Structure formats: C-alpha cells, structure tokens
Amino acid sequence: MSMKILNPKNIYHSPRYYSGVKAGNTIYTAGRVPLDLEGNVVAPNDARAQTEYIMEDLKLILAEGGATFQDVVYVHTYCLYGEDMPVIHEVRQRYMGDHYPPHTGTRVDNPFWVERGIRLEIEVIAVVED
Amino acid sequence: MSMKILNPKNIYHSPRYYSGVKAGNTIYTAGRVPLDLEGNVVAPNDARAQTEYIMEDLKLILAEGGATFQDVVYVHTYCLYGEDMPVIHEVRQRYMGDHYPPHTGTRVDNPFWVERGIRLEIEVIAVVED
Amino acid sequence: MSMKILNPKNIYHSPRYYSGVKAGNTIYTAGRVPLDLEGNVVAPNDARAQTEYIMEDLKLILAEGGATFQDVVYVHTYCLYGEDMPVIHEVRQRYMGDHYPPHTGTRVDNPFWVERGIRLEIEVIAVVED
Numbered sequence: 001m002s003m004k005i006l007n008p009k010n011i012y013h014s015p016r017y018y019s020g021v022k023a024g025n026t027i028y029t030a031g032r033v034p035l036d037l038e039g040n041v042v043a044p045n046d047a048r049a050q051t052e053y054i055m056e057d058l059k060l061i062l063a064e065g066g067a068t069f070q071d072v073v074y075v076h077t078y079c080l081y082g083e084d085m086p087v088i089h090e091v092r093q094r095y096m097g098d099h100y101p102p103h104t105g106t107r108v109d110n111p112f113w114v115e116r117g118i119r120l121e122i123e124v125i126a127v128v129e130d
Numbered sequence: 131m132s133m134k135i136l137n138p139k140n141i142y143h144s145p146r147y148y149s150g151v152k153a154g155n156t157i158y159t160a161g162r163v164p165l166d167l168e169g170n171v172v173a174p175n176d177a178r179a180q181t182e183y184i185m186e187d188l189k190l191i192l193a194e195g196g197a198t199f200q201d202v203v204y205v206h207t208y209c210l211y212g213e214d215m216p217v218i219h220e221v222r223q224r225y226m227g228d229h230y231p232p233h234t235g236t237r238v239d240n241p242f243w244v245e246r247g248i249r250l251e252i253e254v255i256a257v258v259e260d
Numbered sequence: 261m262s263m264k265i266l267n268p269k270n271i272y273h274s275p276r277y278y279s280g281v282k283a284g285n286t287i288y289t290a291g292r293v294p295l296d297l298e299g300n301v302v303a304p305n306d307a308r309a310q311t312e313y314i315m316e317d318l319k320l321i322l323a324e325g326g327a328t329f330q331d332v333v334y335v336h337t338y339c340l341y342g343e344d345m346p347v348i349h350e351v352r353q354r355y356m357g358d359h360y361p362p363h364t365g366t367r368v369d370n371p372f373w374v375e376r377g378i379r380l381e382i383e384v385i386a387v388v389e390d
Contacts, residue, residue, distance in 0.1 A: 203288045212371065212372045230277045231277060231278065231288075232289055232383075233276065233290050234290055234291030236291075236338060237371075255288065256261075257283040257284060257286070258261055259262075
C-alpha cells in the first residue's frame with residue numbers, strides 16, 4: 001500500500017520507525033514517549049508534563065495526516081503507575097475536547113523507564129474522511 | 131471522521147471514554163473490564179464469570195455498530211495470570227462459534243486489579259460490510 | 261464481514277485462533293511467538309534467532325493475504341527484556357528494508373515465557389491496495 005509517512009518537523013523521531021503513517025484514510029502512530037528533539041526525556045517523572053508533551057507531539061503527527069484529535073478512534077496508554085491515570089486522562093481530555101475515543105490503559109514494568117524517568121507512552125489510531 | 135458512538139444502554143460506560151466507536155466500517159472498542167452498571171467489579175477473581183460478563187458487554191457494543199462476533203478481526207486479552215487463559219479461551223469461543231479471530235494475550239501486573247479482584251480485560255476490532 | 265483466513269501451510273497455528281485475517285484491504289495478525297510446526301519453542305532464549313523465525317512466519321502470513329512487509333502500517337513487539345530490543349530492531353529491519361512502520365515495544369513479565377525460553381512476540385497490521 002502506498003502510504004504517507006507522518007514524521008513532522010521539530011519533534012523527535014526514532015531512527016528505527018516512523019512516528020506515524022497514513023494508509024488509505026487510517027492513521028497509525030507509534031507508541032509515543034516524552035522525548036525532546038534530541039531524544040532526551042522531558043520532565044522526568046512528571047506525568048502531567050509528559051502527557052502534555054506527548055499530546056502536543058501527537059497533534060502534529062495527526063495534522064501531518066490531515067487529522068485532529070476529533071478523528072481519533074482509539075487511544076492506548078501504557079504507564080508505570082496506575083496512580084498516574086487520573087492526571088493522564090485529565091490532560092488528554094483537554095486536548096480531546098468533547099470527544100472521548102475508546103481507551104485502553106495498560107500498566108507496564110519497564111526498568112529503562114524507571115531509570116530515565118519516563119512515566120507513560122501513548123499511541124492512537126485515527127480515521128479521516130475519504 | 132464522523133463516527134458512531136457505541137455506548138449501548140444497560141452496561142457500564144466509563145465517564146472518560148466511549149465503550150466503542152464505528153468509523154467507516156470498522157469498530158474499535160475500549161479495553162473492557164468486568165464492571166456492572168454501577169461500576170462494581172463482577173464476580174471478583176472468577177475469571178470464567180468475568181469473561182462471560184465481558185463477552186456479553188462486547189456483544190452489545192458490537193450490536194450497536196451492526197456487528198456480531200463473526201465480524202471480529204482481532205481480539206486482545208490482558209490478564210493477571212496466564213493460568214486463566216485456557217478458561218478465557220473456552221468462554222470466548224462459546225461466543226465466537228466457529229470463528230477464531232487472531233488473538234494476542236498479554237500478561238499484566240496491575241495492583242489495582244489485584245486489589246479489586248479484576249482478572250482480565252478484553253478489547254476487539256471488528257469490520258462490517260460496507 | 262466476509263474475511264480471508266490467513267493460516268498458510270508449514271507454520272504453526274494455534275488451535276484457538278487464526279494466525280491472521282484479511283478484512284477488506286486490512287490484514288490483522290495474532291501476536292506471534294517463536295514456535296515450530298509442532299508448537300515447540302524455537303531457539304530458547306535466543307532473541308535474534310527467535311525474531312528471524314517470527315519474521316519468516318509473518319512473511320508467509322502476509323503473503324497469504326497478498327501483502328509484503330512493505331505494506332505493514334504498525335508493528336507491536338512484546339519482550340521479556342528491554343536489552344533485547346536492539347537486536348530485535350536490527351533483525352526486523354533486515355526484513356523491512358527501507359520501510360520503517362510505526363512501532364510500539366512493550367515489556368512484559370510472563371513466567372510461562374521465562375520457563376519455555378520465549379523472549380518475544382510480534383504482531384503487525386498491514387494494508388494492501390484495493
């Protein structure tokens with residue numbers, strides 16, 4: 001399938017995978033952790049600030065595919081501590097407005113995250129009009 | 131994308147996200163844990179009863195989108211104990227009949243689940259005819 | 261939805277679910293662990309060999325749906341040890357060529373995997389031309 005690569009400028013992209021692709025009218029993003037342009041962890045251990053950073057990145061990735069958060073059909077959040085979920089929900093919803101896409105939250109143990117102060121990862125699927 | 135919200139009556143819905151959406155001909159559900167209408171855990175620590183409860187809920191969510199279990203293209207089960215997978219498979223298959231959609235099972239550690247007696251979570255993707 | 265079952269010959273298939281399906285132009289695979297035709301673990305605890313084995317299997321599943329790795333829009337890798345991710349990325353990329361689909365990596369604790377020497381699981385979504 002010919003697909004559009006969604007690697008917008010001015011955000012971090014892994015050398016190992018695209019941050020997102022658009023195939024047909026569906027957008028898939030990679031799981032997004034809070035890394036700045038140089039790949040450094042943003043606001044270590046601050047779930048609120050990290051969620052904001054991730055949402056800003058996702059907004060740009062979606063925009064590159066002609067989508068907004070209103071087009072998101074699925075959100076998956078991975079987090080170290082379930083205690084962070086209320087603030088993650090709160091921040092995400094500020095970006096989602098009155099749109100409440102289906103969400104799955106998964107608790108993970110990840111020693112690398114603990115070491116670097118990464119608290120969460122978010123990935124989304126979005127569908128735009130044909 | 132204009133999408134249909136799949137929040138059928140008489141089952142629990144999170145205030146934070148829709149239980150499912152239908153965008154085009156694809157249905158995405160949120161990860162579903164065994165909660166009754168008031169949000170209480172159903173049959174704590176009984177993986178069989180909880181799987182049945184979740185499957186009944188998913189049936190209604192799919193129906194709201196014009197789908198049945200025969201339309202499911204992917205199932206993801208998250209569980210606390212791998213020992214529960216045989217009974218989860220058995221119960222799920224009773225609902226799936228002779229349809230065996232691709233499945234991924236992920237073991238998770240979740241202290242909140244342990245505390246509340248939640249043993250598993252299931253999410254599905256389904257595709258209906260145009 | 262009428263869908264095509266993707267259970268190619270000469271690779272292991274679970275009795276509990278199809279290895280993949282194609283619905284419309286989208287292919288969903290089950291999470292794939294390194295099992296040989298008889299269901300025995302391949303190359304216990306060798307992440308490199310297991311990744312190769314899984315990628316070979318996925319290649320056949322995709323081919324059954326008329327797809328190649330160039331059509332993959334999303335990859336999810338589950339692994340026991342984050343230390344294995346570099347070699348998993350390296351091997352996967354050998355199969356992907358210059359295509360770098362969005363990827364999410366999730367660390368899991370799974371006593372059954374530890375016991376059997378399974379180090380990882382990979383699932384993909386692919387989209388082919390209509």
